Amino acid sequence: xxxxxxxxxxxxxxxxxxxxxxxxxxxxxxxxxxxxxxxxxxxxxxxxxxxxxxxxxxxxxxxxxxxxxxxxxxxxxxxxxxxxxxxxxxxxxxxxxxxxxxxxxxxxxxxxxxxxxxxxxxxxxxxxxxxxxxxxxxxxxxxxxxxxxxxxxxxxxxxxxxxxxxxxxxxxxxxxxxxxxxxxxxxxxxxxxxxxxxxxxxxxxxxxxxxxxxxxxxxxxxxxxxxxxxxxxxxxxxxxxxxxxxxxxxxxxxxxxxxxxxxxxxxxxxxxxxxxxxxxxxxxxxxxxxxxxxxxxxxxxxxxxxxxxxxxxxxxxxxxxxxxxxxxxxxxxxxxxxxxxxxxxxxxxxxxxxxxxxxxxxxxxxxxxxxxxxxxxxxxxxxxxxxxxxxxxxxxxxxxxxxxxxxxxxxxxxxxxxxxxxxxxxxxxxxxxx
Numbered sequence: 001x002x003x004x005x006x007x008x009x010x011x012x013x014x015x016x017x018x019x020x021x022x023x024x025x026x027x028x029x030x031x032x033x034x035x036x037x038x039x040x041x042x043x044x045x046x047x048x049x050x051x052x053x054x055x056x057x058x059x060x061x062x063x064x065x066x067x068x069x070x071x072x073x074x075x076x077x078x079x080x081x082x083x084x085x086x087x088x089x090x091x092x093x094x095x096x097x098x099x100x101x102x103x104x105x106x107x108x109x110x111x112x113x114x115x116x117x118x119x120x121x122x123x124x125x126x127x128x129x130x131x132x133x134x135x136x137x138x139x140x141x142x143x144x145x146x147x148x149x150x151x152x153x154x155x156x157x158x159x160x161x162x163x164x165x166x167x168x169x170x171x172x173x174x175x176x177x178x179x180x181x182x183x184x185x186x187x188x189x190x191x192x193x194x195x196x197x198x199x200x201x202x203x204x205x206x207x208x209x210x211x212x213x214x215x216x217x218x219x220x221x222x223x224x225x226x227x228x229x230x231x232x233x234x235x236x237x238x239x240x241x242x243x244x245x246x247x248x249x250x251x252x253x254x255x256x257x258x259x260x261x262x263x264x265x266x267x268x269x270x271x272x273x274x275x276x277x278x279x280x281x282x283x284x285x286x287x288x289x290x291x292x293x294x295x296x297x298x299x300x301x302x303x304x305x306x307x308x309x310x311x312x313x314x315x316x317x318x319x320x321x322x323x324x325x326x327x328x329x330x331x332x333x334x335x336x337x338x339x340x341x342x343x344x345x346x347x348x349x350x351x352x353x354x355x356x357x358x359x360x361x362x363x364x365x366x367x368x369x370x371x372x373x374x375x376x377x378x379x380x381x382x383x384x385x386x387x388x389x390x391x392x393x394x395x396x397x398x399x400x401x402x403x404x405x406x407x408x409x410x411x412x413x414x415x416x417x418x419x420x421x422x423x424x425x426x427x428x429x430x431x432x433x434x
Contacts, residue, residue, distance in 0.1 A: 149356055150265070153376050162363075162370045169358040172428050177351035180425075194249040194257060196339070196347050197266075200225050203375045204264040206249060208348035211340040212279045213271040213361045214368070216240050217384040221372070224381055232384045261353065265375055268348050269368070270427045271361035273420035277328075278321075278404050279396035280340040285319045292338075293317050299334040300327045322407050329415050345422040358427070 154163070198207045200222045207222060209215045219240045220232035228245050229235050239245065249257055271279075284292040297316025301308050304323040312318055327333055328341065339347060348355075357374070359367035368383035394400060405413055417424070417431045424431045 147354070147356065149374065151374065153374060159370050159373065162366055165363075166357065166367075166370070169360075169428070170356075173350060173358060173426055174354075176426055180351060180422075190254070190257065191250045193349050193352060194261075197249040197353075198222055198246050199249050199252075199260060199264075200246075202226055203377060204260075205375055206260060206264045206266040208266070208268045208353070208355070209339075210268065210270055210276075210344055210347060212276045212283070213269050214364050215269075217386075218269065218368070219246060220384060221368070221377075221381070222246055225377060232381075233386070265357065266353060266355045267357040267359060267371055268344075268350065268355045269359035269361060269364065270344055270423070272398075272401075272429050273343075273423040274405075274416060275396055275398065275401050276361075277341050277416070277420070278401045281321055281324050281404070282393070282396060284340060285324065288317075293319075296327075296335055296338070300324060303327070303330075303334045320407070321404050322412070325408055325412055325416055329412070329419060343420055343423050345426060350426055360427070 149166070151163070196209045198209060198219065199205075200207070203225050205222065205225065207218055209219070216237065217232065220229070220235045223229045223235060223240075223245055224232050226246070249260060252260065285297060293316040295316075297319045298313065299316075300319050300323050301312050301316060304326045305312065305320075327335075344350065357367075357371050359371060365383055365385060372381060372383065405416075408416070421431075423429070
């Protein structure tokens with residue numbers, strides 16, 4: 001082969017390589033565009049789902065549509081301007097509770113959500129029982145029913161009002177889930193579904209942990225119920241959160257999980273979503289913390305603070321609430337989510353696990369003591385009133401939350417409420433018009 005042929009061969013090889021590179025680049029750009037379009041469509045579909053849910057809820061919670069407060073502040077991209085999900089309390093009802101007028105719930109009626117029917121465990125074959133809890137778990141695989149609370153231990157009329165409120169909460173969540181999950185089939189692993197649920201076998205209690213909603217004192221109570229301590233007041237913070245005294249439901253085999261879901265009293269305690277968020281921020285970022293500052297603080301400051309000092313970048317201390325919200329709303333967060341500000345809908349799956357008792361932080365002491373009465377706890381055991389940490393700090397109240405929200409723009413406030421839209425809807429909290 002002479003020099004001319006060598007030159008031509010090298011030239012042709014180079015041209016072929018260039019063409020191949022250009023084709024690959026065009027293909028990658030096309031895929032990237034498709035992914036972006038799919039993501040945008042998913043967001044649009046999610047907002048459409050919320051709007052459809054509210055369309056169905058209007059006749060139940062509003063005597064007329066004029067008595068609901070609708071917010072049109074931020075319609076999602078590409079969608080028509082229509083009612084968003086936030087609403088206000090109805091006239092004549094308290095802020096914390098809204099009566100579900102004309103509830104369609106009927107005892108014994110089969111619905112698509114909640115806990116598996118008691119017969120499921122006995123019907124499962126030995127082979128099914130031995131399969132891994134990591135196997136896919138679908139919402140449509142359940143045969144749930146909203147079981148009435150066992151009130152055989154309730155005496156007199158002392159708990160009449162609390163019980164009435166409890167039934168309204170249960171019916172409200174049940175009605176919501178019936179509509180919401182009818183459109184969305186959740187598929188997840190059973191081990192993840194029950195990973196936040198603590199087990200107390202003596203009194204047959206399952207408690208799903210929601211951080212910043214009284215969970216520390218609830219774990220203390222569970223330890224007392226289980227005979228691990230004589231008093232909730234003598235249990236330290238470290239024993240509650242770092243001791244391995246309490247067992248979680250995901251540590252049992254499949255049969256053990258199903259049996260307890262079907263026979264134990266399941267409870268969840270929730271809190272106004274943004275109030276819970278502010279409480280978590282104050283606890284983790286406004287006080288020295290050897291985990292949240294170096295892990296979350298450094299990443300947040302590095303990405304969201306312009307001209308950050310070397311000290312702030314090295315320690316992660318001094319995160320501002322606005323920076324924290326930027327992290328929360330970022331689809332490309334520099335560090336992942338944390339249970340202290342994760343949505344309750346993703347912690348406890350209230351539309352798949354049919355909780356028997358729904359407590360609220362706003363009525364924590366009353367709800368908790370009624371629940372203890374229901375499960376036959378010792379008469380002397382009362383839910384602790386003390387603040388677990390930073391006892392000298394002012395409690396996170398609606399007024400405190402308002403002060404923190406003033407640091408955000410109107411768009412950031414709306415997006416923050418939208419981030420927790422499902423928690424607001426599920427537990428009938430009123431989201432403010434921002």
